Amino acid sequence: MVRYLVKVREGMQEDVSKSFRMMGFRVVKRFNTYMSVEAPEDVADKILAVQGVVSVEKERTYGISAFIELPVEKQLVKFLRMGGPLNPLAMWYVIKEGMGKDRWPTSDSRTVLQADVAEKMGITGKGITVAVVDTGFDIGCPQKLTIDFQASTIEGDPIWIDNNGHGTHCLTTIAGNPLQTVFGQLEGVAKGVSIGAVKVLGYLIGSGSTLDVMEGIATAIYNGAKVISMSLGSTIGPSERHDPTACSLCSFIENLADKGYIFCIAAGNDGKGYTSCPGLSRGAITVAALDKNLTRADFSSCEHPDYIRYNKPDIGAPGVNIGASTTGLIGAMNWYEGPKVAFISGTSMATPHISGLMALWAEYAQKKGYNLTRSMVMDIFKSYSSWNSEIGYGIPKFSWIVDYLK
Numbered sequence: 001m002v003r004y005l006v007k008v009r010e011g012m013q014e015d016v017s018k019s020f021r022m023m024g025f026r027v028v029k030r031f032n033t034y035m036s037v038e039a040p041e042d043v044a045d046k047i048l049a050v051q052g053v054v055s056v057e058k059e060r061t062y063g064i065s066a067f068i069e070l071p072v073e074k075q076l077v078k079f080l081r082m083g084g085p086l087n088p089l090a091m092w093y094v095i096k097e098g099m100g101k102d103r104w105p106t107s108d109s110r111t112v113l114q115a116d117v118a119e120k121m122g123i124t125g126k127g128i129t130v131a132v133v134d135t136g137f138d139i140g141c142p143q144k145l146t147i148d149f150q151a152s153t154i155e156g157d158p159i160w161i162d163n164n165g166h167g168t169h170c171l172t173t174i175a176g177n178p179l180q181t182v183f184g185q186l187e188g189v190a191k192g193v194s195i196g197a198v199k200v201l202g203y204l205i206g207s208g209s210t211l212d213v214m215e216g217i218a219t220a221i222y223n224g225a226k227v228i229s230m231s232l233g234s235t236i237g238p239s240e241r242h243d244p245t246a247c248s249l250c251s252f253i254e255n256l257a258d259k260g261y262i263f264c265i266a267a268g269n270d271g272k273g274y275t276s277c278p279g280l281s282r283g284a285i286t287v288a289a290l291d292k293n294l295t296r297a298d299f300s301s302c303e304h305p306d307y308i309r310y311n312k313p314d315i316g317a318p319g320v321n322i323g324a325s326t327t328g329l330i331g332a333m334n335w336y337e338g339p340k341v342a343f344i345s346g347t348s349m350a351t352p353h354i355s356g357l358m359a360l361w362a363e364y365a366q367k368k369g370y371n372l373t374r375s376m377v378m379d380i381f382k383s384y385s386s387w388n389s390e391i392g393y394g395i396p397k398f399s400w401i402v403d404y405l406k
Contacts, residue, residue, distance in 0.1 A: 003028065003059040004047055005210050005248055006035045012052030019050045029155060031215045034248065057248060059210045060234040060277060062201065076333055085332045094333050101321050102292055103343040105184030106173055109318035112294070113353060114398035115189045118360045123398070124192025125359035127366065130174055130227040131220030132352065133213065134167030135206050136160045137197035138327035141168055142340050143176035143186060145325075149196040149223040153215040157202030164206045165330030169342060170231050171197060172325040173352035174359070179325070181338045186323055189356025192363075196223050201232060208232075210249050213278075217252065226362055226372075227262045229355035231348030233276035235268060235301075242280055242306055250281035257283030257374045262362070264355040266347035267313040268301030275304035279312065285358070285377060286312045288391045289319025289350040296390040300347055303389050315381065316391030317357075319350030354396070361401045368405045380404045 008016045010033055017027050017035070023046070025039040036059055037047065047056045075097060082090035110116065118124070129148065137147050139161065150160040162168045175195045176188040200208045200216035208216075213232070220228050236242045244250035253263050265284040268276030279286045279301075289297040296302065297320050302313060326334065326342040334342035361380075362372040370376070381393040384400045 001038050002041050003209065004037045004039060004044065004056050005059040006037050006047060006056050007054040007248065008033050008035060009052045009054055016050055016052040029211050031211050032218070034211055034214065036209060036211045062208050062210065062213055062232050062234050076329060079333045095336055098336065101343060103183045103323055104292060104318060104321045105181070105186055105323040106176070106189070107178070107185040107187040109322055109353065110187060110189045112318055112395060113189065113357045115356065115360065118364070118398040123360050123364050125190030125356065125363055126192035128226050128359040128362045129194040129196065129224045130190070130229060130355055130359050131196040131198055131223065131225035132167055132171045132174065132229045133198045133200050133216045133220060134170055134231055135164040135201045136162035136167050136199035137171055138162045138168040138340070140327070140340070141172060141325045143172045143179045143325045145172055145176055145195070147197050148194045150198070151219050152199035152202065153212045153219060154199060154202040154208055157199070160197060160199045162199070163328040164201070165326035165328040165342065166206055166231070166348065167197060167199065169324045169326045169330065169344065170229060170348065170352040171195060173322065173349065174229065174356040176325055181323065181341050183323060183337060183343065186325065186341070189353055190359040193359045196220060196225060214249060214252055217256070221256065221261060225261070227264065227355050227358045229352050230263065230265045230278070231351045233266055233268050233279055235270055236275045236277060236304065236306070238273040238304065242275065242277055244280045244282055244310070247277060249278045253278055253281040254283030260371060260373050262358050262372065262374060262377065264351050264358060266351045269299045269346050270301050271299055272303045274301040275307045275312070276301055280306055280310060282310060283374060285354060285374065286314045286392070287347055287351045287354050288313040288316040289345070289347045290316045290391065290395065291320040294395060297345065299345070308389060311387055312392070314378070314392040315354060315396055316394055317350040317353035319347055320345045322349040357396060357398065360398055364401055365405065370405065
């Protein structure tokens with residue numbers, strides 16, 4: 001059995017659901033005009049033939065573990081297979097992995113984007129709402145982050161509290177208050193933002209469906225989010241092609257971006273020749289990961305034919321050994337770096353840096369009488385840099401928007 005994402009004509013949800021039940025197919029979840037339907041393999045044509053069905057596609061699974069291979073999750077999977085915190089060998093494994101690591105606390109990584117320059121000008125993201133669509137939030141976060149709204153769109157994991165640690169790391173990279181650790185000070189890019197946590201990846205290890213993610217985006221916008229940060233994806237390999245105009249999630253994001261919402265989305269972590277959905281969306285600001293030399297991290301996805309076609313990724317940001325608050329499984333694995341602190345890598349870590357910067361840009365634009373849109377963002381990128389296939393338009397700076405709006 002597989003799951004299909006089915007789009008239905010407005011007002012025909014009940015009729016279509018009844019038809020599916022008669023065919024022996026199970027409607028797992030409904031959101032707006034979409035349904036997640038469990039049915040046998042290769043019945044897409046039968047589903048499409050049902051009166052009221054507009055389109056059908058296989059539903060993807062999105063995540064941060066087996067489905068999008070971030071360096072930290074590769075380490076996490078191995079850690080758990082070795083028995084986790086109950087096995088001394090597993091604990092020694094992660095300590096050994098951390099030896100010699102060149103850690104990059106957010107108080108330093110934020111300066112790459114000139115967040116410190118913005119703060120001296122009184123720009124901290126105040127009045128801008130950023131939503132992190134991820135694994136939720138830890139209420140015991142040591143960076144004392146106040147969450148303005150929280151929700152979970154996962155039916156099987158309806159509690160928004162983060163038990164993985166990935167979402168909390170992204171949230172505190174954006175807005176975490178200063179916290180001194182033995183490896184340096186942690187400090188968010190845009191500490192003045194209003195911030196929300198929407199859990200769309202659950203079940204400890206972090207996974208969710210297309211419909212979970214779409215509903216999470218809608219929840220974020222309903223709660224006033226201007227910037228949506230999405231450190232998640234579904235990997236697309238070198239031999240696979242993905243048309244973002246025919247993908248419900250990519251199209252959903254593109255349509256909302258056209259209405260003025262800013263989507264910062266991870267490029268993926270499988271290296272050259274790979275891409276990721278929804279990083280491929282034409283509405284996304286797709287983020288590559290940089291190391292401390294400010295060059296592309298070797299795991300950062302790029303140069304897939306579809307990425308080349310749509311000039312992706314769009315931008316690069318710090319994403320290697322980034323220090324921020326965490327919890328849950330990631331916290332347990334990285335206990336030796338401090339209570340609820342982890343220095344981890346991935347385009348997931350680069351993405352919230354750009355989300356924070358976009359909040360700073362949005363506040364500055366607002367003060368100058370402008371509404372920041374993706375088209376304006378892309379125009380700024382193109383005005384100050386040229387695109388390359390590995391890290392897009394390179395490292396954006398706060399000064400770019402200041403100069404652009406003069």
